[in-house]
Amino acid sequence: MSHEIVQLLYLVAAVLFVVGLKRLGSPATARQGNLLSGAGMLLAIGITLVEVGSMPHAPGTPGANPALVWGVIGGGVLLGSGLGLWQARAVKMTSMPQMVALLNGFGGGASLVVGAAEFLKAHETGQNIPLETGVVMQLSLLIGAVTVTGSAIAFAKLQELMSGKAITFPLQNPTNLVIFLVTLALAGWQVSTDVPLMAPFLGVVVAGLVLGVLLVIPIGGADMPVVISLLNSYSGIAAAMTGFVIDNEVLIISGALVGSSGIVLSSIMW
Amino acid sequence: MDLVTSIVIFTLATFLGVELIGRVPPTLHTPLMSGANAVSGITVVGALIVAGGGYSTLVTALGFVAIVLAMMNVVGGYAVTDRMLEMFKSKQGDKR
Numbered sequence: 001m002s003h004e005i006v007q008l009l010y011l012v013a014a015v016l017f018v019v020g021l022k023r024l025g026s027p028a029t030a031r032q033g034n035l036l037s038g039a040g041m042l043l044a045i046g047i048t049l050v051e052v053g054s055m056p057h058a059p060g061t062p063g064a065n066p067a068l069v070w071g072v073i074g075g076g077v078l079l080g081s082g083l084g085l086w087q088a089r090a091v092k093m094t095s096m097p098q099m100v101a102l103l104n105g106f107g108g109g110a111s112l113v114v115g116a117a118e119f120l121k122a123h124e125t126g127q128n129i130p131l132e133t134g135v136v137m138q139l140s141l142l143i144g145a146v147t148v149t150g151s152a153i154a155f156a157k158l159q160e161l162m163s164g165k166a167i168t169f170p171l172q173n174p175t176n177l178v179i180f181l182v183t184l185a186l187a188g189w190q191v192s193t194d195v196p197l198m199a200p201f202l203g204v205v206v207a208g209l210v211l212g213v214l215l216v217i218p219i220g221g222a223d224m225p226v227v228i229s230l231l232n233s234y235s236g237i238a239a240a241m242t243g244f245v246i247d248n249e250v251l252i253i254s255g256a257l258v259g260s261s262g263i264v265l266s267s268i269m270w
Numbered sequence: 271m272d273l274v275t276s277i278v279i280f281t282l283a284t285f286l287g288v289e290l291i292g293r294v295p296p297t298l299h300t301p302l303m304s305g306a307n308a309v310s311g312i313t314v315v316g317a318l319i320v321a322g323g324g325y326s327t328l329v330t331a332l333g334f335v336a337i338v339l340a341m342m343n344v345v346g347g348y349a350v351t352d353r354m355l356e357m358f359k360s361k362q363g364d365k366r
Contacts, residue, residue, distance in 0.1 A: 052322030063324020080341025
């Protein structure tokens with residue numbers, strides 16, 4: 001498939017997400033909307049697989065062995081789909097909010113890992129990351145990391161694995177602010193260097209993971225659905241940032257859609 | 271694709287997302303949140319590209335992890351949303 005056809009099919013997938021999300025907002029059309037959105041996802045995955053099949057590979061890399069690449073992809077898709085389907089079937093109807101939190105954490109984790117893989121690719125060769133890619137890469141790592149631990153805490157609170165009460169400590173907000181500023185400084189350090197550095201990369205990821213915990217622990221169990229909706233919005237933004245890093249429109253469009261609709265939904269629920 | 275085009279697309283899609291959520295009845299809040307969560311599994315596209323690049327052993331292994339996580343988000347997300355809406359529909363039926 002030519003690059004143009006791939007891009008146009010990604011656009012079809014994005015339109016299906018838009019129409020699907022719109023229809024999810026009305027009782028009569030909600031189920032159909034979810035199916036349309038699912039069809040868009042299937043299409044996006046299918047096109048990506050076709051695109052992966054035509055990617056060039058340097059000799060001596062794992063990519064030069066097609067059986068290995070397709071084994072990794074096929075194995076990952078089957079394992080992830082199986083686990084996802086099993087969880088969706090096993091969960092009780094009363095546990096839905098924490099289920100969404102858990103799944104959201106997985107999505108944020110995937111964006112974090114993709115961002116990390118892109119960083120390590122550049123780090124292995126010591127090649128310079130362009131400024132704009134560097135900036136969005138730091139954002140995808142940071143937001144992905146916040147989503148992972150934030151969702152995990154939201155899940156733990158609702159599942160009563162930890163106390164659902166708000167956990168507060170003295171100087172909580174100043175502490176969060178200091179950690180956030182340190183994160184910005186680390187990200188700025190990474191972006192301003194000529195070669196990708198391991199220390200600020202790990203620093204941004206760890207700081208993001210810590211921030212995710214600190215931002216959700218002071219919130220009580222009753223307000224958790226609003227937090228989950230907000231974290232859902234974050235995972236969308238993380239996906240959009242990943243889209244900027246790997247230069248992929250469907251990620252940018254869908255991530256932005258989820259990012260903004262999640263914030264609106266949180267404010268409606270509040 | 272150049273950076274400016276990407277920023278234009280991102281900005282317009284952000285405003286479109288705001289417009290998509292109109293007056294949603296409270297019973298649909300959780301399914302809508304769950305449905306939107308499934309869409310954020312689109313990051314699977316990035317995971318597939320990372321794994322498919324076969325760049326190095328470490329990067330390919332990370333690609334595998336990302337695919338598993340993202341597919342759990344996608345398949346679990348759509349399946350769980352459908353379960354919620356299925357219940358919603360039968361509830362409406364009972365009322366009639």
